[in-house]
Amino acid sequence: MKPLEHYKDGFWVFAYGSLLWNPGFEYEEAVRVRLKDHARRFCMWSICYRGTVANPGLVLALTEEQGGLCEGIAFKVSAKNALKTLEELRARELVTSAYLEREIHVTDQNDQDMAALTYVIDIAHDQYTGPLSLQKQASIIANAHGERGPNSEYLFNTVSYIEQAQMHDGDLFTLRDLVQEEVLNTK
Secondary structure, X not given: XXXXXXXOOOEEEEEOOHHHHOOOOOOOXXXXXXXXXXXXXXXXEEOOOOOXXXXXXXXXXXXXXXXXXXXXXXXXXXOOOHXXXXXXXXXXXXXXXXXXXEEEEEEEOOOOEEEEEEXXXXXXXXXXXXXXXXXHHHHHHHXXXXXXXXXXXXXXXXXXXXXXXXXXXXXXXXXXXXXXXXXXXXX
């Protein structure tokens, strides 16, 4: 993790999950980008925001996957807001140390490369789930609730944003359908 001073002149943030629809910080610009050799996966146990220690939920994390591709948004944070924003991001994303803060390179729609800050799962952390079937993910997400609300809401908000932005992530659309079915069956 780089010191705060490294980011004082402003920086880009790569959003792939809840930061897409709830960045929680001011930004100057938002650009659609893609990240190669990574994938967006529900592979992190949520023990506070979307679940509890007794009944954990699942949240998205970036995993390194050769040949993978993750579409998202890069938000440009100004120098004026840089240090405050970085502190807020660290408080939000590093609350349990399951994410690792990384500078990665994303590519915009014009094939321009840019450095961006993002959060990648630490596969050695006990909140990393490892691979789970979509059916298992759906069952967990449909039944978990944390301090920020139902786990299903997190999934639905993310899928809604991705769908509206016309991004591609077939697993998330399938997962949404499975969770909706599970939620209906439990009512």
